[in-house]
Amino acid sequence: MCYNLRENNNGGEIVLSKELVHEIISTVLKYGGDFAEVFVEKRYTNSFEMKNGDLENASSGNSFGVGIRGFLNTQAVYAYTNDLSRESLLNTAKRVGEALGEIKIKDLTLNLTPKEIENKHIVLLYPEDITKKKKVDVMKRAYSSAKNYSDLIKQVVVRYWEYNQNILVANSDGVFAEDNRVRTRLMISAVAEHNGVMETGFYGPGAGMGFEFFDRIDVEEAGKVAARTAVKMVKADPAPAGKLPVVIANEFGGVIFHEAVGHALEATSVAKGASVFAGKLGQKVAAECVSAVDDGTIPNAWGSTNIDDEGTPTRRNLLIEKGILKGYMIDKLGGRRMNMEPTGSARRQDYTFAPTSRMTNTFILPGDNYPEEIIANTEYGLYAKRMGGGSVNPATGEFNFAVNEGYLIENGKITKPVRGATLIGKGYEIIQKIDMVGNDVARGQGMCGSISGSIPADVGQPTIRVSEIIVGGRNK
Amino acid sequence: MTYNEFKDKIFKLAKEKGFEAQIYYSKNYEFSIRLANGQMDEYKDANSSSISLKVLKDGKIGSASTTMFDSPERLLEEAITNYEIIDSKEENLFYDGSGEYLDIKSYYGEFEKLSVKEKMEKLNKMFEIASKDENIMMVPMTVYAHQTTEVAMANTLGLDKTYKGDGGYAYLSVVAKDKSPRSGFWYGLAPKPENLKVEDISEKAVEEAKAKIGAKSVKSGKYRVIFRKDEFASLLSAMLIPMISAENAQKNMSPLKNKLGEKIASDILKIKDVPFYEGSLSNASFDSEGVPTKEKNIIENGEFKTFLYNLKTAKKEGKESTGNAAGRGIAPINLLVEPGEKSFDELLKELNNGIIITSLEGLHSGANPISGEFSLGAQGLKVENGKIVSGVEQITVSGNFLDILKKIEVVGNDMWISFGGTISPSVLISEIDIAGNE
Numbered sequence: 001m002c003y004n005l006r007e008n009n010n011g012g013e014i015v016l017s018k019e020l021v022h023e024i025i026s027t028v029l030k031y032g033g034d035f036a037e038v039f040v041e042k043r044y045t046n047s048f049e050m051k052n053g054d055l056e057n058a059s060s061g062n063s064f065g066v067g068i069r070g071f072l073n074t075q076a077v078y079a080y081t082n083d084l085s086r087e088s089l090l091n092t093a094k095r096v097g098e099a100l101g102e103i104k105i106k107d108l109t110l111n112l113t114p115k116e117i118e119n120k121h122i123v124l125l126y127p128e129d130i131t132k133k134k135k136v137d138v139m140k141r142a143y144s145s146a147k148n149y150s151d152l153i154k155q156v157v158v159r160y161w162e163y164n165q166n167i168l169v170a171n172s173d174g175v176f177a178e179d180n181r182v183r184t185r186l187m188i189s190a191v192a193e194h195n196g197v198m199e200t201g202f203y204g205p206g207a208g209m210g211f212e213f214f215d216r217i218d219v220e221e222a223g224k225v226a227a228r229t230a231v232k233m234v235k236a237d238p239a240p241a242g243k244l245p246v247v248i249a250n251e252f253g254g255v256i257f258h259e260a261v262g263h264a265l266e267a268t269s270v271a272k273g274a275s276v277f278a279g280k281l282g283q284k285v286a287a288e289c290v291s292a293v294d295d296g297t298i299p300n301a302w303g304s305t306n307i308d309d310e311g312t313p314t315r316r317n318l319l320i321e322k323g324i325l326k327g328y329m330i331d332k333l334g335g336r337r338m339n340m341e342p343t344g345s346a347r348r349q350d351y352t353f354a355p356t357s358r359m360t361n362t363f364i365l366p367g368d369n370y371p372e373e374i375i376a377n378t379e380y381g382l383y384a385k386r387m388g389g390g391s392v393n394p395a396t397g398e399f400n401f402a403v404n405e406g407y408l409i410e411n412g413k414i415t416k417p418v419r420g421a422t423l424i425g426k427g428y429e430i431i432q433k434i435d436m437v438g439n440d441v442a443r444g445q446g447m448c449g450s451i452s453g454s455i456p457a458d459v460g461q462p463t464i465r466v467s468e469i470i471v472g473g474r475n476k
Numbered sequence: 477m478t479y480n481e482f483k484d485k486i487f488k489l490a491k492e493k494g495f496e497a498q499i500y501y502s503k504n505y506e507f508s509i510r511l512a513n514g515q516m517d518e519y520k521d522a523n524s525s526s527i528s529l530k531v532l533k534d535g536k537i538g539s540a541s542t543t544m545f546d547s548p549e550r551l552l553e554e555a556i557t558n559y560e561i562i563d564s565k566e567e568n569l570f571y572d573g574s575g576e577y578l579d580i581k582s583y584y585g586e587f588e589k590l591s592v593k594e595k596m597e598k599l600n601k602m603f604e605i606a607s608k609d610e611n612i613m614m615v616p617m618t619v620y621a622h623q624t625t626e627v628a629m630a631n632t633l634g635l636d637k638t639y640k641g642d643g644g645y646a647y648l649s650v651v652a653k654d655k656s657p658r659s660g661f662w663y664g665l666a667p668k669p670e671n672l673k674v675e676d677i678s679e680k681a682v683e684e685a686k687a688k689i690g691a692k693s694v695k696s697g698k699y700r701v702i703f704r705k706d707e708f709a710s711l712l713s714a715m716l717i718p719m720i721s722a723e724n725a726q727k728n729m730s731p732l733k734n735k736l737g738e739k740i741a742s743d744i745l746k747i748k749d750v751p752f753y754e755g756s757l758s759n760a761s762f763d764s765e766g767v768p769t770k771e772k773n774i775i776e777n778g779e780f781k782t783f784l785y786n787l788k789t790a791k792k793e794g795k796e797s798t799g800n801a802a803g804r805g806i807a808p809i810n811l812l813v814e815p816g817e818k819s820f821d822e823l824l825k826e827l828n829n830g831i832i833i834t835s836l837e838g839l840h841s842g843a844n845p846i847s848g849e850f851s852l853g854a855q856g857l858k859v860e861n862g863k864i865v866s867g868v869e870q871i872t873v874s875g876n877f878l879d880i881l882k883k884i885e886v887v888g889n890d891m892w893i894s895f896g897g898t899i900s901p902s903v904l905i906s907e908i909d910i911a912g913n914e
Binding site for chain 2: 048049051052054055056057058059060061062063064065074075076077078079080081082083095096099132133136154155157191193197198199200238239241242243269271272273274276333352354388389390391393395396397398399400401402419420421422424425426470471472473474475
């Protein structure tokens, strides 16, 4: 295959002039507020759905909108519109300013200097340059591989999703920056049926890349992963119920850290004091074998960007080092409230949401143990090979997540498959109970939902063991 | 370009290229104020609109959407390129707008009349009620919001329908002091501000948090439980709604396939889909394909009566659409569990000893509507001799949803309306698996 290398910001001309952006910011400040921000977004999306090997739905969308935000001290006002006339934009800006109230900035000198930002996430094949047929061919490959995996597979649904998002962020602190984000994802769901029982398997690899993603992953293998989970689980007995040691496999297993700890380290909850980790910087919060980072700079990762949605360059933020709490993920508003610098962690689904502190690519760093060693050292427990999604209440630390593919560990060996397990606990307790960390770090892709919408985020970890966790299953 | 100019242009161009075309235009207004610990955290005042186009030829559909009304040619081109890759043999159709449409009131315009000051007052009141309680250490989030949606739908077969609806909602989360923090959350929604009782919502959130003070896990085992109205509504939304979609049944993705006419639930369970329910924000006289909505029984005396259909799935079985097309799938308008006769207090007495489930967590991941299996984090209240004695935390409930429907012993008469239009009373279940820390 032959690649056309292209410059950043493919097709990304943002049609708001610098003068108009300047005028919007000035208008917010004129009517009230001590900070103003403009977020301009243009996005092209394709989403396809295949069932039974036939492409059933194909839709694409173009959206363009502008979000305008103002602060007054630690209060925030947000408005958006996709009426792009000058009149509508200035009127929206005026409403934002007025809502903020009385304080007026008298002598305003705005210096909006476009900043060159190095593009760390090179895209080779942009969505709009690849024929839709080629994308459908990838879906068919994934479908065939999943369908042919076993006679028990009765249905395979393949979804393809990609977008090309161009943003411009400008604010009264002088930021004027653009970024281009391309995301591509393949999602495979397989349904297996056996003796009248149905079970499902899912795998959804994605990246901050264009169509070249499909040269980097094994599409057939992705289909098999989904099918294998469904086939294994349809013949499985229900998982046991109660407190057990649990070994959680690498890659998407990292959803445990994302939910149980990550969300509670976001300024969104820390700044309000509504996090169990508020005020604990420098303190020991986790077992010594646990170190974790949030890194928005990993080239072409699913959760990476060059700048965050407030225009701050992304970076690698150390969250926990050898059990000690080292940092939070902070956006501008959270930073004002916490009296700390933003960490390049402000994210939003699109222009209809104000940004807030969110995770990018979050993962536990590798430890010393071989995964085989961890299993061999576990007499009886649950092996969570593939995790589903989960959720958390950051104020109480209570989390839950689903195990999509699980097995019993008996006498240091993985034995029979078990289904329907959910893991629950409190984040701050669980990270103290991690007692073995493997050396096999890998990352998996998911969508993370919170107050600024649904965003792509990587989770990751090596194989880990939690000495005890409540497993929701069936009682004998 | 105005909507009408855009529409006429698209329809004309599509016809020239041999396609039928359908346009769905929506215009939304969103207002919300959110407080964090009493301080303005986000004030949102926003307008947006979008237009989606579907083109149809030989039973195949291609779709495209845009928020820019500048180029009907480009939108049409995009929809046609999507049309060209469709290889499904299934037959899609458009609806011509014939038949009878119910006259449903969904727009009141009362929220828009409130001044920002009046809305702030309501919000502050919610915050004050919660924060003045001595057990509450923090009120991380308080929200007062309302929205208005306008929809215009038209196609080249003659369909031409409009809809305007509005409604408001308020919610808050609170944290109560204890050895480990206890959270409480409650929300309410209403078509008119006078029916959105912010004081009640606030008191309810406080009550939720306080009930958890001193809460403990329980021993793993089988328990008699009450699913409180709001949580039973959530479970139905996650499990029953996808199961009754004819599309999921046709595609081997519903455990209810081949179960039409069979007894799938307790004799006393009756579930309907209704186009109008007083107080719901989901009322509608036509579905997302423009087909008129109508009332229908889904489960009657425990027997499964019908799947829900859109045009395509109905045609496949030689039936008529039930008016349940929803976006790209199929969904009820208002899924309604018919109330029984007993009050919540009477339900408690019937329970005698057991657990009330007051919160289910992880419905998006731990509930599988294809297998019917669920395993969810939960919180609740312990009941002994018909009285609530303490809070319950750190438990999971798990089972097979269809099995649970059969184990419903009593249906209450306390009704709850959820955001998505699932309306349910509390129900008493004879036995369910609970895992705890002992």
